[in-house]
Structure formats: structure tokens, C-alpha cells
Amino acid sequence: MHFTGTVYRNPYWPTWPLLEITQGCTHNKCKFCTMYKDVPFKMSPMEWIEEDLKELAESDPNARTIQILSANPLVLTYDKLAEVFEMIHRYLPKMEYIYVAGRVSDLKNKTVDELKKLKELGMREISLGVESGDGWTLDRINKGYHAEDILEQCHKLEEAGIDYWMTFLNGVAGRSHSHEHAVNSAKIFSQCKPMLVGTAGLTLFPGTPLLEEAQRGEFDPLSEKEMLEELKTFAENLTCDCCFITHHTVSGRNLSGPDFLKHKDQIISALEREIKHGDLDAMAAIRRSKRTL
Incomplete structure (x- = not known):
């Protein structure tokens, strides 16, 4: 498996299997965090992702859940995510739940219809590192978005039927x-x-x-x-x-x-x-x- 650095995962989601499709964090400027301080953001090569899925297909062919890594893979475009999710289903045909973490701002590049299609591909639940809904605090810790962005993007998820x-x-x-x-x-x-x-x-x-x-x-x-x-x-x-x-x-x-x-x-x-x-x-x-x- 291609785990290129420290693995951070949501401990409340199924802990296996894990699939890294991005490295680092696109923002990487929150004042309280050093998780990806020295890790430039990039998407994993599709060859790596496919190799990892082949390995998972051998070790856990009946997997029904998978947690996607790393910091905010949700930032990838709809087309990129759909391509990865479709590959997951090819190698793990019983897959039901694809868990993804991300930033509020990661949702801005996706329409409600695209989110609905990602849900159909298995992305039923996501975790958002919101941290605060107070405008002064969001600016103070350099989150990179505002309170109204939280409302706008979360309402898109609700319209798409995705739990968050x-x-x-x-x-x-x-x-x-x-x-x-x-x-x-x-x-x-x-x-x-x-x-x-x-x-x-x-x-x-x-x-x-x-x-x-x-x-x-x-x-x-x-x-x-x-x-x-x-x-x-x-x-x-x-x-x-x-x-x-x-x-x-x-x-x-x-x-x-x-x-x-x-x-x-x-x-x-x-x-x-x-x-x-x-x-x-x-x-x-x-x-x-x-x-x-």
C-alpha cells in the first residue's frame, strides 16, 4: 500500500481498509495544526491507487466500507473523484460506503447534482473540519472560509442527501x-x-x-x-x-x-x-x- 507519510484517519469510521488518494492539505495554513506542515499537496498517481486496490481486492475482496485519505481528498474535482470511486467498485464490487474527510471549501467546486452522483457511487458520509462558526474566530485561526460558506456548502450536502x-x-x-x-x-x-x-x-x-x-x-x-x-x-x-x-x-x-x-x-x-x-x-x-x- 502507498502510504506516503503519517496516517491520520477518523477513529469513529471503519478502520480498514484505508486508501490514500491525496497527500497533504491544500490549505495547510490553520494556525493550530502541523499535521501536514511539510507535506506538499498532490494527488496520488492513478497507477498507485489502482495497485493499492488490487492489493485490497486480494486481502479483503468482500469489503463494504473504505476510508479515503489523506487530509482533504474531497477537494478533488467531481471527475477525479468519480474516476477513483468507479475504480473502487471495479476492484471491490461489494463496496457500499466510501468515507471522505475534507474542508468546507472543498465543496465549492461541486454542484448538487455532482454530489448526488458521488453519493450514488458510495460517498454517503463525509467529515468536515469546521472548527468554528464564528467569523472573528475563523479569520483569527486562518481557516480560509467564512460562516456563510459553512451554511451554503452544508445545505448543498443536505440537498444531495449526503450525511456529514x-x-x-x-x-x-x-x-x-x-x-x-x-x-x-x-x-x-x-x-x-x-x-x-x-x-x-x-x-x-x-x-x-x-x-x-x-x-x-x-x-x-x-x-x-x-x-x-x-x-x-x-x-x-x-x-x-x-x-x-x-x-x-x-x-x-x-x-x-x-x-x-x-x-x-x-x-x-x-x-x-x-x-x-x-x-x-x-x-x-x-x-x-x-x-x-
Whole structure:
């Protein structure tokens, strides 16, 4: 298999098989991320992709799911993605679900009709690294798109019938803009229909512009308690009925299942308990031990 660097995959999706069709990230400018810092973006040669599919056809000919790598393969044009997906079906004829991650901006080069055709080819679920719905925060962390872009592109997915995930990056706005980040993100997310909202807590990794700004006093990171308080504010203001997952922030994961609104009060109560009684020092130690997203 042609895995050209560190493999980052969604741990909640089936972990095998994996197929790398791109390398690196087209944007590669988010201030909190170094995942693909030294990896130029390019599409894998079709010869490599076909060789990998031949290998998968021998090792797992009955595969029904596949996760596409790397950072944002969704940025490829409809024609390129369709060509890859059709090849997947040739070598893995029982394929049903093709999982793809991407950026909100990756959807701009695709029409609703093209998205519908990609769904017919198996792309039924995608994960979007949204991070925030607050305009100030999106600009501050250099995401490369705006809140209205989130709404426009997510509504295209809804019209195409494709399920999607949205991520909220807890703490990324810093202390001075924490409340606005939580409330405005919840407002934007609530105008969408994600199947899942996942929250991750900011870790300031070496080599990230955000850490360098914090060291210069230009970014004011939240404490563990403040992270929990921000997450609670986000949950209180979130009104879309989805699966809700918290991780990287609390000592345990709060899983609501497919109906967040039904379990909303329980999740908020759990966060309140963490704020009052959680082992914040242990949480901070876990965060300090992390080396990458």
C-alpha cells in the first residue's frame, strides 16, 4: 500500500481498509495544526491507487466500507473523484460506503447534482473540519472560509442527501473571544443538519503559529476549567438534533447517540459535574502529553 507519510484517519469510521488518494492539505495554513506542515499537496498517481486496490481486492475482496485519505481528498474535482470511486467498485464490487474527510471549501467546486452522483457511487458520509462558526474566530485561526460558506456548502450536502459531520474546536478562540466562539458556532451549526457534531479541545502543539502567539502574549489560551465552561456554553446553545461526541476535553466521552436534544440536559449536567468536580490537573496532563491532533 502507498502510504506516503503519517496516517491520520477518523477513529469513529471503519478502520480498514484505508486508501490514500491525496497527500497533504491544500490549505495547510490553520494556525493550530502541523499535521501536514511539510507535506506538499498532490494527488496520488492513478497507477498507485489502482495497485493499492488490487492489493485490497486480494486481502479483503468482500469489503463494504473504505476510508479515503489523506487530509482533504474531497477537494478533488467531481471527475477525479468519480474516476477513483468507479475504480473502487471495479476492484471491490461489494463496496457500499466510501468515507471522505475534507474542508468546507472543498465543496465549492461541486454542484448538487455532482454530489448526488458521488453519493450514488458510495460517498454517503463525509467529515468536515469546521472548527468554528464564528467569523472573528475563523479569520483569527486562518481557516480560509467564512460562516456563510459553512451554511451554503452544508445545505448543498443536505440537498444531495449526503450525511456529514461537523467539528467544533473547543478553546481555539482564546479567553478573550471564548463566549462568542461558543455561541456563534452553535448558531451556525444549528442551522445545518449534521448527523454528528464532534468537539475537540485545543492543544498548542510545537511548531504551530498559535503556540508561538501564546508565547509572545498574543493569544490567551483557556484553562481546563474554562475549556469545559466554553463547551457547556456551546452545548447549551446547540439546537440541531444530532449525535454529539466530546473528546480531547473531558475525562470521559459524552455520547448522546443519534438524538442530542433528548440527552442535552444530561450532557450539560455531566459538563457541570466536570467543571465542579473533575480532575482538571489530570486533564491538563493528558493534554500536555499529546503530540499531534
